[in-house]
Amino acid sequence: MFKISTTPHINSPVTTQSLMRDVLIALTPAIIVSLLMFGINALRVLLTSVAACVMFEYLITRYLLKAKNTTSDLSAVITGVLLAFNLPSSMPTWMILIGAFVAIGIAKIAFGGLGKNIFNPALVGRVFLFISFPVQMTQWPKPDFLSFMNTDTVTSATTLGILKHIDVSSSATIKASQVSLTELPNYWQMFIGYTGGCIGEVSALALFIGLVYMLLRRVITWHIPFYYVATFFMLTAITWFNTDNIHFEPITNILSGGLLLGAFFMATDYVTSPMTRQGQIIFAVGCGILTYIIRFYSAYPEGVSFAILIMNAFVPLIDKFTPQRVYGTKRK
Amino acid sequence: MCNKKTFSLGGIHLNKHKISALSPIQEAGVPPLVYIPVKQHIGAPAQIIVKVGDKVKIGTLLAKANEGISANVHSSVAGEIKKIEEIEAENGYSEQVITIQTSADEYEEGIDNSEEINNDIPQSxxxxxxxxxxxxxxxxxxxxxxxxxxxxxxxxxxxxxxxxxxxxxxxxxxxxxxxxxxxxxxxxxxxxxxxxxxxxxxxxxxxxxxxxxxxxxxxxxxxxxxxxxxxxxxxxxxxxxxxxxxxxxxxxxxxxxxxxxxxxxxxxxxxxxxxxxxxxxxHKPLYERIVTVSGDTSITTAGNYRTRIGTPAEYLLDLAQTDKSKISKLLFGGPMMGTAATNLHSPINKKTGGLLVLQAQEATKPDESCCIRCGKCAEVCPVGLMPFAIASNLRRNNTAPLKALHVADCIECGSCAYTCPAKVPLLDYCKLGKYEVHKQK
CATH class of the missing domain: 3.40.50.11540 (NADH-ubiquinone oxidoreductase 51kDa subunit)
Structure with a gap:
């Protein structure tokens, strides 16, 4: 007796798991940089976050929902890495556990699990921690290249924090701002990641390598990263030219903060981004505009997480209004 | 060759596996029994004009085209009609066939069987x-x-x-x-x-x-x-x-x-x-065609055979030295759009371009998991459909939006289902969607 089935009789070797594995490979350069810059504490944050995310997913699907164990699709591992990437290396372990629980338990599984969640789980976890523990979430250990075991690091402000501070300072405190200005890292430091910040966001170089890998493996297309970064770049560049305010200097703004991490790895999350090309472009442009508004006109120095989460909420609407053109129908 | 043409929407790159690409066309010869289906085309079956016991030659008309959309069916062999019966077709449904016991080749009058090329096109x-x-x-x-x-x-x-x-x-x-x-x-x-x-x-x-x-x-x-x-x-x-x-x-x-x-x-x-x-x-009616026998090369020798219509699959597989015990799936046609055959004796018909054998691993459909909304199905669809939307509507029994999703335009190429990383049977949903839209009419 032969096997019979409907067509097609062959399937692409690309599976959910292989896609997720490729994303993890793409995240590896940034993981390496985080270990080089922030040492054993970065390792602690990463391991705690990944282990907690996988564990919560396993426990909840297995014992609470009594459903199939889905951890083998590796999506919880990615959430774990991305959550860790969005935390400072000094983050207390128990707080990371709470963040992981919120990310997996609330943002992902409560919405129905992989494919059903509206918001990016790692970002929900990060924002929850940011609002709940603002002090711990804004202390940034200084990078300490290759001193792996050193856990006793000095904290510094992030580049964006310094810029925000300068921007809001009145002329009376100009002296203080000048001091801060000298603390700004140069482009090269920001590019390779020798700067304060969340452990995964510091190195533009590592994130770029990851992006190129994902593009080559066709995990994602270039549209969301490009339109996100380009929109943000245009807005800051225009403002910078018009105001000559260093806060808006576009290169620094792109290389610092979570913009590249967000544009390459979080806004491109399949589940929480639009399905069609046109929708993805609208989504990415929206992320760029919101990041600009939040970074420069709100109380926060950083706006990537909020921008992506807000745009996540618009995805069903975007999907509804951006169907693909069907062959043999009029071009709009 | 710089100006290669292609279509604009979607499409996928498949592993070609064209093992028999340069194999010369071999004569498959005449099997002892052929089973010639009376319906090898879209439309009405042809009307049988012969009866059991009749002697036929190659090219003898066996069944005459019906009114409307239909086509003549000729004998591909010389021999004697043994039975006119219903047998199990490759797709598992029964079909009416004319079974002929073959004898030495003998052609109907007028058929020019030489290889000589004639380019003197009739005026009329x-x-x-x-x-x-x-x-x-x-x-x-x-x-x-x-x-x-x-x-x-x-x-x-x-x-x-x-x-x-x-x-x-x-x-x-x-x-x-x-x-x-x-x-x-x-x-x-x-x-x-x-x-x-x-x-x-x-x-x-x-x-x-x-x-x-x-x-x-x-x-x-x-x-x-x-x-x-x-x-x-x-x-x-x-x-x-x-x-x-x-x-x-x-x-x-x-x-x-x-x-x-x-x-x-x-x-x-x-x-x-x-x-x-x-x-x-x-003056040769359509009674033979080229059929590729291919697939898993560990159980078959790939080749292209000039095959008489009505030749049972088994006969061709034997010619290609196929280890039939290892066949897990037998396909009439290609792996993307072909039919999975239920049996070995189904005959080759006018539409059969290939006979493929697959072993267990290739033949097994992977398990389905949740849609991860990657959008790849919409990206590869050559018609520009959104299979994910068709599937999710059908899952919720929501048939109203199907028409607007243009599911009726689906060409059933299977690019969506092939590509889906979650292995959702998207083409099955599209076919179901087409049926639902048809019902709404």
């Missing part, structure tokens, strides 16, 4: 049309639409392009490629004949880039024949789809729900065009 259009009609020619690319109907143009329509489909974008299949390598001139003459039938001077033979020898041979020959040209297309699936090919060659899009003739195109498969040549120039 009526004569040509009659020869094509009586030869029982149907679309041999898989659709099985009777050719005489496709080439008779309604009065209010006009034709500008005759596109000869030599693409063969399915993995493994090489029958059309082998035919183009060995019978290039016959195909070009066939194209001239169809040009004449359609009243145009613009036949374009579309060949994909992975057949450089065929491109070279046919291009050389077309220099001697006015009104027949070659277009090289990109190797991409489903480049051989009728509408995709029209867009690649002409830049035109067949409007949703309409036919190729509405944009002035007629598309014919190369094997069909060869059959037209044989019918008109050699």
């Amino acid at each position: 259009l009526e004569e040509i049309k009659e020869l094509i009609k009586s030869a029982g020619i149907v679309g041999m690319g898989g659709a099985g639409f009777p050719t005489p109907i496709k080439t008779s143009i309604p009065e209010n329509k006009s034709v500008q392009y005759l596109i000869i489909n030599g693409i063969e974008c399915e993995p493994y299949l090489t029958a059309d490629g082998a035919l183009m390598l060995e019978k290039p001139e016959q195909i070009v003459i066939g194209a001239k004949i169809l040009n004449k039938v359609l009243g145009i001077q613009n036949a374009i033979i579309a060949i994909d880039e992975n057949k450089p020898q065929a491109i070279e041979k046919i291009t050389k020959i077309t220099k001697r024949y006015i009104g027949v040209n070659v277009a090289v297309c990109k190797s991409k699936y489903p480049q051989g789809g009728e509408k995709q090919l029209i867009t690649a060659i002409t830049g035109r899009e067949v409007p949703s729900g309409r036919l190729p003739i509405d944009v002035g195109c007629v598309v014919q498969n190369v094997a069909t065009v060869f059959a037209v040549y044989e019918a008109v120039m050699k």
